[in-house]
Amino acid sequence: xxxxxxxxxxxxxxxxxxxxxxxxxxxxxxxxxxxxxxxxxxxxxxxxxxxxxxxxxxxxxxxxxxxxxxxxxxxxxxxxxxxxxxxxxxxxxxxxxxxxxxxxxxxxxxxxxxxxxxxxxxxxxxxxxxxxxxxxxxxxxxxxxxxxxxxxxxxxxxxxxxxxxxxxxxxxxxxxxxxxxxxxxxxxxxxxxxxxxxxxxxxxxxxxxxxxxxxxxxxxxxxxxxxxxxxxxxxxxxxxxxxxxxxxxxxxxxxxxxxxxxxxxxxxxxxxxxxxxxxxxxxxxxxxxxxxxxxxxxxxxxxxxxxxxxxxxxxxxxxxxxxxxxxxxxxxxxxxx
Amino acid sequence: xxxxxxxxxxxxxxxxxxxxxxxxxxxxxxxxxxxxxxxxxxxxxxxxxxxxxxxxxxxxxxxxxxxxxxxxxxxxxxxxxxxxxxxxxxxxxxxxxxxxxxxxxxxxxxxxxxxxxxxxxxxxxxxxxxxxxxxxxxxxxxxxxxxxxxxxxxxxxxxxxxxxxxxxxxxxxxxxxxxxxxxxxxxxxxxxxxxxxxxxxxxxxxxxxxxxxxxxxxxxxxxxxxxxxxxxxxxxxxxxxxxxxxxxxxxxxxxxxxxxxxxxxxxxxxxxxxxxxxxxxxxxxxxxxxxxxxxxxxxxxxxxxxxxxxxxxxxxxxxxxxxxxxxxxxxxxxxxxxxxxxxxxxxxxxxxxxxxxxxxxxxxxxxxxxxxxxxxxxxxxxxxxxx
Numbered sequence: 001x002x003x004x005x006x007x008x009x010x011x012x013x014x015x016x017x018x019x020x021x022x023x024x025x026x027x028x029x030x031x032x033x034x035x036x037x038x039x040x041x042x043x044x045x046x047x048x049x050x051x052x053x054x055x056x057x058x059x060x061x062x063x064x065x066x067x068x069x070x071x072x073x074x075x076x077x078x079x080x081x082x083x084x085x086x087x088x089x090x091x092x093x094x095x096x097x098x099x100x101x102x103x104x105x106x107x108x109x110x111x112x113x114x115x116x117x118x119x120x121x122x123x124x125x126x127x128x129x130x131x132x133x134x135x136x137x138x139x140x141x142x143x144x145x146x147x148x149x150x151x152x153x154x155x156x157x158x159x160x161x162x163x164x165x166x167x168x169x170x171x172x173x174x175x176x177x178x179x180x181x182x183x184x185x186x187x188x189x190x191x192x193x194x195x196x197x198x199x200x201x202x203x204x205x206x207x208x209x210x211x212x213x214x215x216x217x218x219x220x221x222x223x224x225x226x227x228x229x230x231x232x233x234x235x236x237x238x239x240x241x242x243x244x245x246x247x248x249x250x251x252x253x254x255x256x257x258x259x260x261x262x263x264x265x266x267x268x269x270x271x272x273x274x275x276x277x278x279x280x281x282x283x284x285x286x287x288x289x290x291x292x293x294x295x296x297x298x299x300x301x302x303x304x305x306x307x308x309x310x311x312x313x314x315x316x317x318x319x320x321x322x323x324x325x326x327x328x329x330x331x332x333x334x335x336x337x
Numbered sequence: 338x339x340x341x342x343x344x345x346x347x348x349x350x351x352x353x354x355x356x357x358x359x360x361x362x363x364x365x366x367x368x369x370x371x372x373x374x375x376x377x378x379x380x381x382x383x384x385x386x387x388x389x390x391x392x393x394x395x396x397x398x399x400x401x402x403x404x405x406x407x408x409x410x411x412x413x414x415x416x417x418x419x420x421x422x423x424x425x426x427x428x429x430x431x432x433x434x435x436x437x438x439x440x441x442x443x444x445x446x447x448x449x450x451x452x453x454x455x456x457x458x459x460x461x462x463x464x465x466x467x468x469x470x471x472x473x474x475x476x477x478x479x480x481x482x483x484x485x486x487x488x489x490x491x492x493x494x495x496x497x498x499x500x501x502x503x504x505x506x507x508x509x510x511x512x513x514x515x516x517x518x519x520x521x522x523x524x525x526x527x528x529x530x531x532x533x534x535x536x537x538x539x540x541x542x543x544x545x546x547x548x549x550x551x552x553x554x555x556x557x558x559x560x561x562x563x564x565x566x567x568x569x570x571x572x573x574x575x576x577x578x579x580x581x582x583x584x585x586x587x588x589x590x591x592x593x594x595x596x597x598x599x600x601x602x603x604x605x606x607x608x609x610x611x612x613x614x615x616x617x618x619x620x621x622x623x624x625x626x627x628x629x630x631x632x633x634x635x636x637x638x639x640x641x642x643x644x645x646x647x648x649x650x651x652x653x654x655x656x657x658x659x660x661x662x663x664x665x666x667x668x669x670x671x672x673x674x675x676x677x678x679x680x681x682x683x684x685x686x687x688x689x690x691x692x693x694x695x696x697x698x699x700x701x702x703x704x705x706x707x708x709x710x711x712x713x714x715x716x717x718x719x720x721x722x723x724x
Contacts, residue, residue: 084685091381112688113382133580143579145500150682155396159407162397170500170581171397172591173671173682183671187499188479188590190580230382 024235036062037095040080043201044315057311058099064301068293073300098227113230117240122321124218126196138217145170147189157220200315245294249303256302389687411683418678426661432600437607463605475594475670501589503575503582512569519562527551591672603660614645654712
């Protein structure tokens, strides 16, 4: 009888622990640090600098959320994940945000019970080859050995593209970007394929980047963005509006240099006032954020343009699709009102 | 009170009570685990479902023993992976066994140099983790062998490159049936002849060179048929076309590296097992065999090894199991085994970690139990028969 009660008690405890989740924001505030899941190493997006600090476009986004919620961009714990482990790690609660070049697809959004909060980088899958191979188009890759980074949408795009064009190939699946680079450099593969941004990042890390080229074909749509767990709408809203605030700042010409100055005065453009906490932004208290949330983000991390130019311009990546709508790109920001 | 203490004092009933209690706690622990998983899945809004197995996998696999296409299901992709696991385990076990037995015997040889070489081989290989062996062999193959365009050619029919090894592929043409027929006849003859000779030896003590005769019959009879029917086999010779070789038979660098690494690593353990088995046989057995004038090779084959086998088989079984399970490290170099297909890409594409891992675990369990059952059967054949 006693054991039975013990059993029931344990079961109830487990169910309780499993089903009642405290608000993610409260967890982060109580801990005083944001846990962020990033790439194991991809130049420009998430890579350690010469002092061993994580830096990059995706890392900046973690910092921005920390600045908005904790007021300090440096209060982030980074956890790395491969393409294979990232969703499991997010689901298991090892981080509050997955900021790791993750492609937004239907099944990941719906079937895996995750929430994609927006797109911070529009990408597409491409092919990198050594110039010595003498190939000018992906259509000329018949019979080639192709190194693929597994755990991504890449395998499926590749299979579909090559099948559609009736091209035979020999796939060599590799777990991480670093290993894939080694195999490509050793000549195990003729071609390396992943998202074009990743190809540029990889190419720039080579001794002779000019010996390699990215083929003109982009074979897929890869809208990359941060991901949070399903079920905490407040947290999803916070993360998505941090992203939009960074983009809105670019649109309104607010930079890390002038943000303090703009926040201090009454601007003609009332949207700037609302974003920077001068005028009230209705509903902000529901997010649990202080009025200077966006000022913290922009002053400590910068706007979208600053982050992009700092980390991705060195890789010779152009704005292209990632320019604001106004400049012919795809980023169209909902109004801050 | 006295009733209970009597039950407790009785050895037999006490044993039963203890077993019931242990079983109860085991069941409780397992059901707790299952409920925990269920509760957590519920909290995450996930369910357990195996429907994903039947939707198209969508990815390609570079080595398949059964037909496979990216439109086939995840289940089929898993089976392709399982067969790839089986293939590398099969090659690995053969290599490990041959090398291991040879090394085990050499280690005991009276030749100082040979014995020392075997000793150092065993010590070096078994003290380095298997993953490093795999990475080392893979690195050697892809970094030292040339690009296909500069491949090392052996007589222009076999090629070695960092994309793997290409050998000519025999293609059967009409008339090959005669060769098959002669082969079957030769095998049947050999079996009957061996039985006859054994009987004869039991009755009269006369020995025939059974092995030599049977070997010649099995080799030459099909060869005669081959020439009689006008050589009905053509060779498909691999040729450089575009980026890679096409045609012929291909062994990928990953399969080669994995086979070498698993075989060479496990051989070190098998060598020790064989040595232990031989040393376990009483010295008197050898002396007795020598004293009746048997040649050293006969002493080994007829007296020592048959007895040593009893000692060797059980630990050998566990080495075979280890090798098969270690083959799951294939994922490190991108060999598409069961873990890389169903437990890797399928897991990723469908997000069904729990389901895929359960299936992969169950498959490894059943493969291991099958190998174990097979070896136990063999063990029961060779073990000392009580008389």
